[in-house]
Amino acid sequence: MTTFLRDERNRLDLTQADASKAIGVGKTTFLRWEAGYPIPSDKLIALSDIGFDINYVLKGIKSQPLSVDKDQSIALKTSHSDLIAVLQYDLSASAGGGALVVAEHPIARFELSKRWLEQHNLHNKKLTVVPVRGDSMEHTLHDGDLTLVSLIDDLSEAREGVCVLRFDDEIFVKRIQYDFKTKGYKVTSDNNAYSGFFVEAEDIESGRFSVLGRVERVLQRARKID
Template sequence: MSTYQPSKDINVCELFKEERKRLNLSQKDIADFLGMSSKQVSRWESQIAIPSDKLSLLSGLGFDVHYILTGNSFASAPTSITQNNYLSPSHTDLSVVPQYDLSASAGGGALVVAEHPIARFELSKRWLEQHNLHNKKLTVVPVRGDSMEHTLHDGDLTLVSLIDDLSEAREGVCVLRFDDEIFVKRIQYDFKTKGYKVTSDNSAYSGFFVEAEDIESGRFSVLGRVERVLQRARKID
């Protein structure tokens, strides 16, 4: 992961500390969220060395990352500027990944509420290239429920590559839509029946089969493939 180096006019340490206090968070709160030590977070408030991937994840806690990097808040900007620049990176070494107003449910499902981004994450372009993700359309999806434990846990933030064609996702852990519900499940395409076997990694949940007619009617679709877990909700034993 790269470390963002701002211009000399921007004091990232002070702006980071200011945002932390605005959100009424302790250094330990941030450390627990990122799965690291409070000592490391403390260093970020005394020297400019915040890894860009860690900084981008903090938007999940409500941090205004754009403000930390530039000193300018999206919230205080005119509406037209905010909308036009929302998906523009704050630095050339970073790439913006939006989060939409939906939840990938590992349990009972969640309705798709809106298609417009509700949050943005800035990830290192170098990191995306190293993981062959730089040419993919990406979004961040939070997991809800426990049916994919111990692969995914309730509250995990996943990096998902969106797809336009079902042939791009024949198997693996994917974000699915069935009618108005969103799920994250493991899938396997059946070439004979042209349907999908859908299973959970948690054996307490039963799997099911999606028939070809459900796909043809538009009731079922694969929205994207889970590529990475950006942030674990809790430490794995």
Template sequence: MMLINKEDLAVKNFSKRLKEAMGENTVRAFSKISGLPASTLNGYVNKQTYPSLDRLAVIAKASGRSIEWLASGEVADENMITVSQYDLRVSAGSGALVEEERPIAEFRFSTDWLRQQGLHGKELSIVQVMGDSMEPNLFDGDLILVRHDEARDGICVIRIDQDVLVKRVQYDYAERSYLITSDNPRYKNIQLDNDFKGDFNVIGQVVRVLQRVKQHDPVM
């Protein structure tokens, strides 16, 4: 597993990669190949401006290089799968308002490991726990891997109205209701019956703790 910071994938050394992509072609010659104005390419070469995504795609097609390599210098590894970490402000306490749902970092996992965990091909994300309601299994600051498909029971990330929580969820098929509990006995249970009028959604099931802030023996 390898953490990739978004800022590390910036446009550093793009000019150097562009020159390599153009090969023996001059800027004017590559302009004719790509269809981009020579003045635009000169701006990239001289580090005065940087291309937008659509122009990266044009350069990639003309040079035979990948967009990923042009943008970051990274070469895609078919044996690695990227999973995004989101700033969901997942709460293990009384709830936290989701202000933004945007990726803030990326983790890469080998396809072999994902297959061993039964997670290959699944929709996954990573979020951070806030609060103490799931202690001693989940602590404030833990990073958790969440599977988004086929989630209904177990330790789950859920949304109740505008609050996002991580709780134990038990679905009653007969009553079509949810019992939501905390591992910390100081927190009360939540019963959501079929006639609940608010917004409720099971976002995903917690399948693994990727990073723990405390050393403890989980009983998940």
């Protein structure tokens, strides 16, 4: 694990001081981890939040793209019984101008700890990985971030928060707030340079607008966070 942790730090162009400061530990502690000392689970999650590929840190295995003609049941098999496979599809959530859903086949997979999913009440949810495109959700989400999304079947499951949305043929990741009086949604960006808008009840009823899922966590940061 020592070489893998160092490899990931070097890939992200971080010094030991940078990495340790970003996750709230001392440099000496980080040095010990790179020397082979075990890394606590909460700090593995913190490393993931700043862009470390934890699958690689722990096992030396990079998250690999899947061939689109592989059977999904095979894709869901994991290397260990304590892990659950979460598939990424060719669906891009745009934090800026929108992006089309171009395919339903899985293109990559991630193996997540069952224990971690249970701790965050995600073990019984239908999960997928969605990349962010654009800058309208900065500084919450950045272009290229990989987000863990829980898919929903009913709009009542997502009244507020950062969600993946569909409006006509465009997919967005935005912050939403349901208005019980008008039965519509206020949709906003975390980047003040972008204007918000309101989704009317008739757009929901006609099927033009829907909430596809809730962003639960950033699995991997696209770049170093200042």
